[in-house]
Amino acid sequence: MVRAQEQPPDWRVVDARPSAAVAEVLERLLAPRVAEAARLDASFGRQVAQWLAATTRGGGRRLRSAFVWWGLRVACPAPPPGTVAAALTVGAAVELLQSCALVQDDVMDNSPVRRGQPALHVLLGSTRPAAAGPGALGFGQSAAVLAGDLAMVWAEDTFADAHPPPEVAAPVRRLWSVLRTEMIAGQYLDLAGQADASHSATHALRTAVLKSGRYSVARPLELGALLAAAPPEVCRVLRAAGGAAGLAFQLRDDLLAVWGDPAHTGKPTGEDIREGKPTLLAALGFSRAAARPRGAALAVLRRCYGNPAAGPAELAAVREVLEETGARRDVEAHIARLVGRASAHVEALPEAPDARARLLALVRLAAGTVAPADAPPAPAPAHPRPARGGSGPGHAAPQAPGPVRPAGPQRPDPEDRTRPHARAAAPHGRRPLRPPAPKPPGTHPNPSPAEEPS
Amino acid sequence: MVRAQEQPPDWRVVDARPSAAVAEVLERLLAPRVAEAARLDASFGRQVAQWLAATTRGGGRRLRSAFVWWGLRVACPAPPPGTVAAALTVGAAVELLQSCALVQDDVMDNSPVRRGQPALHVLLGSTRPAAAGPGALGFGQSAAVLAGDLAMVWAEDTFADAHPPPEVAAPVRRLWSVLRTEMIAGQYLDLAGQADASHSATHALRTAVLKSGRYSVARPLELGALLAAAPPEVCRVLRAAGGAAGLAFQLRDDLLAVWGDPAHTGKPTGEDIREGKPTLLAALGFSRAAARPRGAALAVLRRCYGNPAAGPAELAAVREVLEETGARRDVEAHIARLVGRASAHVEALPEAPDARARLLALVRLAAGTVAPADAPPAPAPAHPRPARGGSGPGHAAPQAPGPVRPAGPQRPDPEDRTRPHARAAAPHGRRPLRPPAPKPPGTHPNPSPAEEPS
Numbered sequence: 001m002v003r004a005q006e007q008p009p010d011w012r013v014v015d016a017r018p019s020a021a022v023a024e025v026l027e028r029l030l031a032p033r034v035a036e037a038a039r040l041d042a043s044f045g046r047q048v049a050q051w052l053a054a055t056t057r058g059g060g061r062r063l064r065s066a067f068v069w070w071g072l073r074v075a076c077p078a079p080p081p082g083t084v085a086a087a088l089t090v091g092a093a094v095e096l097l098q099s100c101a102l103v104q105d106d107v108m109d110n111s112p113v114r115r116g117q118p119a120l121h122v123l124l125g126s127t128r129p130a131a132a133g134p135g136a137l138g139f140g141q142s143a144a145v146l147a148g149d150l151a152m153v154w155a156e157d158t159f160a161d162a163h164p165p166p167e168v169a170a171p172v173r174r175l176w177s178v179l180r181t182e183m184i185a186g187q188y189l190d191l192a193g194q195a196d197a198s199h200s201a202t203h204a205l206r207t208a209v210l211k212s213g214r215y216s217v218a219r220p221l222e223l224g225a226l227l228a229a230a231p232p233e234v235c236r237v238l239r240a241a242g243g244a245a246g247l248a249f250q251l252r253d254d255l256l257a258v259w260g261d262p263a264h265t266g267k268p269t270g271e272d273i274r275e276g277k278p279t280l281l282a283a284l285g286f287s288r289a290a291a292r293p294r295g296a297a298l299a300v301l302r303r304c305y306g307n308p309a310a311g312p313a314e315l316a317a318v319r320e321v322l323e324e325t326g327a328r329r330d331v332e333a334h335i336a337r338l339v340g341r342a343s344a345h346v347e348a349l350p351e352a353p354d355a356r357a358r359l360l361a362l363v364r365l366a367a368g369t370v371a372p373a374d375a376p377p378a379p380a381p382a383h384p385r386p387a388r389g390g391s392g393p394g395h396a397a398p399q400a401p402g403p404v405r406p407a408g409p410q411r412p413d414p415e416d417r418t419r420p421h422a423r424a425a426a427p428h429g430r431r432p433l434r435p436p437a438p439k440p441p442g443t444h445p446n447p448s449p450a451e452e453p454s
Numbered sequence: 455m456v457r458a459q460e461q462p463p464d465w466r467v468v469d470a471r472p473s474a475a476v477a478e479v480l481e482r483l484l485a486p487r488v489a490e491a492a493r494l495d496a497s498f499g500r501q502v503a504q505w506l507a508a509t510t511r512g513g514g515r516r517l518r519s520a521f522v523w524w525g526l527r528v529a530c531p532a533p534p535p536g537t538v539a540a541a542l543t544v545g546a547a548v549e550l551l552q553s554c555a556l557v558q559d560d561v562m563d564n565s566p567v568r569r570g571q572p573a574l575h576v577l578l579g580s581t582r583p584a585a586a587g588p589g590a591l592g593f594g595q596s597a598a599v600l601a602g603d604l605a606m607v608w609a610e611d612t613f614a615d616a617h618p619p620p621e622v623a624a625p626v627r628r629l630w631s632v633l634r635t636e637m638i639a640g641q642y643l644d645l646a647g648q649a650d651a652s653h654s655a656t657h658a659l660r661t662a663v664l665k666s667g668r669y670s671v672a673r674p675l676e677l678g679a680l681l682a683a684a685p686p687e688v689c690r691v692l693r694a695a696g697g698a699a700g701l702a703f704q705l706r707d708d709l710l711a712v713w714g715d716p717a718h719t720g721k722p723t724g725e726d727i728r729e730g731k732p733t734l735l736a737a738l739g740f741s742r743a744a745a746r747p748r749g750a751a752l753a754v755l756r757r758c759y760g761n762p763a764a765g766p767a768e769l770a771a772v773r774e775v776l777e778e779t780g781a782r783r784d785v786e787a788h789i790a791r792l793v794g795r796a797s798a799h800v801e802a803l804p805e806a807p808d809a810r811a812r813l814l815a816l817v818r819l820a821a822g823t824v825a826p827a828d829a830p831p832a833p834a835p836a837h838p839r840p841a842r843g844g845s846g847p848g849h850a851a852p853q854a855p856g857p858v859r860p861a862g863p864q865r866p867d868p869e870d871r872t873r874p875h876a877r878a879a880a881p882h883g884r885r886p887l888r889p890p891a892p893k894p895p896g897t898h899p900n901p902s903p904a905e906e907p908s
Contacts, residue, residue: 142562
C-alpha cells in the first residue's frame with residue numbers, strides 16, 4: 001500500500017498552507033489509484049478514475065481538511081510528526097469523501113455544471129453520446145454513481161492508512177463512522193425536503209445541521225481535536241463552534257445560490273430555485289409571504305420555487321420576494337449570530353491563540369462574513385460547497401465589501417485570506433478552558449434546531 | 455462500537471452452517487446501525503436504514519461469505535477463535551458490500567423486482583409517489599443510491615472491526631481494497647458493454663471475470679486464506695480456482711436470466727435480453743448467427759436483443775436463436791470445463807479434505823452443476839446473484855436434473871446442498887501442495903480471458 005505520508009512536514013509548514021499540504025498527500029495517493037484502475041481496464045482508468053482524480057485535484061479550497069487541521073492545532077500547539085501525518089491523511093480522506101458527495105449529488109440534482117466545468121456525469125455521458133443507457137439512468141449518470149463509489153473506496157483506504165496514535169484510534173474511527181452517516185442522512189433530508197416541497201424552517205435547519213453543521217465543519221474539527229487526544233470538554237466546545245459555523249456556511253451558500261455571480265460560483269445561479277431546495281431562506285420567504293394579507297408574493301413563490309422551467313423573469317421575481325419579505329436580511333442576520341456564537345466558543349478554548357485566530361478567520365471565510373481588514377482583496381476564489389446536495393462548491397467567495405480583482409497569472413492560495421493580517425503571538429502554554437460563552441439572543445423563529453436537531 | 459463477534463462460535467459449528475454464523479454477525483451489526491440512523495432522522499432510520507437492513511437480512515445464501523469461510527478452512531484445518539471471528543466479520547462485510555451493489559445496480563438497470571419483492575428504489579419511491587424527483591432521477595432512485603452508500607459505510611465499518619491477526623492485517627486490508635475496486639470496475643464494464651451494444655466475447659468475459667470471477671469468488675476465497683496466513687502458493691491456487699468457479703457462476707446466471715423460472719429466480723425472465731446485457735451467451739449467439747449464410751437469426755437478435763420493449767414473442771424468438779445456434783450448449787460446456795478446472799485446482803491443495811469437499815460442492819452449486827448425488831432434492835433456493843449488475847441474486851437454483859419439491863413449512867438451509875452425502879474424514883495433517891492440474895483442453899473461441907483478462 002502506498003503510504004500517504006512518508007515524511008510529514010513540520011507543523012509550521014502546514015500552518016502556512018494547510019491546503020497545499022493536503023493536496024500533496026492527495027497527489028501521492030491519486031496517481032497509484034488511477035494506475036491500478038487502468039490495469040483493470042483502460043477505459044475505467046482513463047475515464048472513471050482519471051476524471052475522478054481530476055475532480056478531486058480541483059477540489060476548491062479544501063475547507064473540510066482545513067477544519068481537521070485547525071481542530072488539531074487549537075488543541076495541540078506543537079503536534080509531533082506522527083500526528084501531523086495522521087491529520088493530513090485524515091484530511092485527504094475527508095476531501096475524497098466530499099468528491100463522492102459532489103459527483104453523486106450532481107447526478108441526483110441533474111446539475112450539468114460544477115466549478116464552471118461539465119459535471120462528471122456529463123463528461124462520462126459524452127463518451128457514449130448515442131447510448132440511451134441501460135435503464136432509467138443514462139450511461140453517464142450510472143457511471144458517475146460508480147465514480148462516487150470509487151471515491152468512497154479511496155476515502156476509506158486513505159482513512160485506514162492514516163494510523164492515528166493508538167490511544168485515539170478507536171474514537172477517531174468511531175467519529176469517522178458518524179461523519180459519513182451524517183453526510184448520507186443530510187443528503188437524504190435534502191432529497192426528501194425537495195420531494196415533499198417542504199417549506200418548513202425546522203426541516204431546512206435539520207438538513208443544514210446534518211449536511212453542513214456536522215458533516216462539513218463540526219466533525220472535521222472534532223476529528224482534528226481527537227487526533228491530538230484533546231480532552232472531552234475541548235471536543236465539546238469545538239463541536240458546538242463547528243455546528244454554528246457550519247450552519248452559517250450552509251446559509252451563506254443558500255444566499256449565493258440565489259444571488260451569487262456564476263462567474264465566481266462556477267454554477268448557474270437559480271438552480272436552487274428551480275430545484276425547490278428546502279432552504280431556510282425559502283422557508284422564511286414562504287412563511288412571510290403567507291402572512292401577507294394579499295397573496296401576490298406567495299403566488300410568485302408557489303409558481304416559481306421548485307419549477308424546473310423557471311426562466312430569468314421567474315428567478316428575478318423570486319429574488320424580489322425573498323428580498324422584499326425580509327427573508328434575505330433575516331438569513332444574513334442569522335449568519336452573523338451564528339458566527340458570533342462560533343467565535344465565542346472558539347475564544348473559550350485555552351490554547352494556541354495563533355491557531356484560534358486562524359480558525360476564526362476560516363469560519364468567517366466560510367460564512368462569508370470576512371471583514372475587509374481580514375481579507376486583502378484577492379482574486380475571488382471558488383466558494384467551497386458546504387455539503388453534499390448543496391448548490392455547489394463553486395459558489396463565489398463571500399460577497400464581502402470591496403472590489404474583486406481579476407486573477408493574476410499566479411493565483412494566490414485563497415486560504416491566505418484566512419490569515420489575519422496581525423498575526424497573534426507564537427503558541428504559548430496552556431490556559432484553563434473558559435466557560436462557554438452565552439448564546440446571543442436569537443430572534444429566529446426556530447433557533448433551537450440551528451445547533452442540534454435531536 | 456458494537457463488536458461484531460463477542461464470542462465466536464467454534465469452527466466446527468460454523469462448518470455446519472456458515473450462512474447462519476454470518477447471519478448472526480450481521481444481526482448483531484444491523485440493529486444498532488438502524489437505531490443510529492433513526493436517531494439522526496426518523497424517516498432516514500425507518501425507510502433507508504431499516505429497509506436496507508431488511509434487504510441485507512434477506513440476502514440469499516450468502517455465497518460470498520461462504521467462500522471466505524471455505525477459503526479459510528481449506529488453508530487451516532482448525533482455526534483458532536480469533537481467526538474464526540475475523541473470518542465471520544469479514545464475511546459480513548462482504549455481504550454488506552453486496553447489498554450496496556444490488557441496491558445501486560437495480561437503480562442503474564431500472565429493475566423493479568428483486569427476489570420476488572419490489573426493489574429498494576421502488577419501495578423508497580412509493581413513500582413519495584407524487585414527487586417527480588429533484589432532477590433526472592426520481593426520489594426513489596436517488597434515495598436508493600444513498601442507501602447503497604450507507605451499505606458501503608456499514609461494510610467498511612464492519613471490515614474495520616474484523617481485527618485480523620496482526621501479521622496478516624496489512625495484506626488483508628490490501629486485498630479488501632482490490633476486491634472493492636474490481637467490483638466497481640466490473641459493473642462499469644457491464645454498463646459500458648450495454649451502452650456500446652457490445653457483442654464481443656472478449657468484453658463479455660472480461661466483465662464476467664471482474665464481476666464474478668474475482669469480486670464474488672476468487673477474492674473472497676483469497677481473503678479467507680490470507681486470514682489463515684496461508685502461504686502464497688495456496689493463495690495462488692485458490693485465486694485460480696475461484697476465478698474459474700466465479701466465471702462459471704456468472705455464465706450460469708446468464709443462462710438463468712434467459713431460461714430460468716421467475717418463481718425460482720425472483721426476477722422476471724428476459725431482463726437481460728431487454729437490457730442487452732453483454733454476456734458471453736449473447737456474444738456467441740451473435741457471432742454464430744452472423745456466420746450463417748441467411749440472416750434471419752441475426753435479424754432476430756438485432757431486433758430484439760437490447761430492445762426494452764421486447765414482448766413474450768420477441769423473447770421466445772431470441773431464446774430459440776440462442777438454442778438453435780448452439781450458443782446455449784457451448785456456454786453449458788464452458789461452465790463444465792471451468793468447474794473441472796476449479797476442481798482440479800482445489801484438489802491440488804494439501805490440507806483439510808473435508809473442507810475441500812465442501813468448497814467443491816459450493817463451487818458446483820454456484821455453477822449450477824450439482825449432480826443429483828450431491829444434491830438431495832431440496833426446495834429450490836433462490837440462486838445467489840453472482841455479481842453486481844447481473845440479472846439478480848434471485849435466480850433459480852441450478853437447473854439440475856430431478857424434480858423440484860415444494861418448500862416445506864421449515865425451509866432447510868439451502869447451503870446444506872453444498873455438503874456431500876458422503877462426508878470426508880476429519881481434518882488431518884498437512885500434505886504437500888500438488889502441482890496445479892493442467893487446464894482441460896478448451897474449445898472456446900476466447901479461452902484466455904476466461905481466467906485473467908490482463
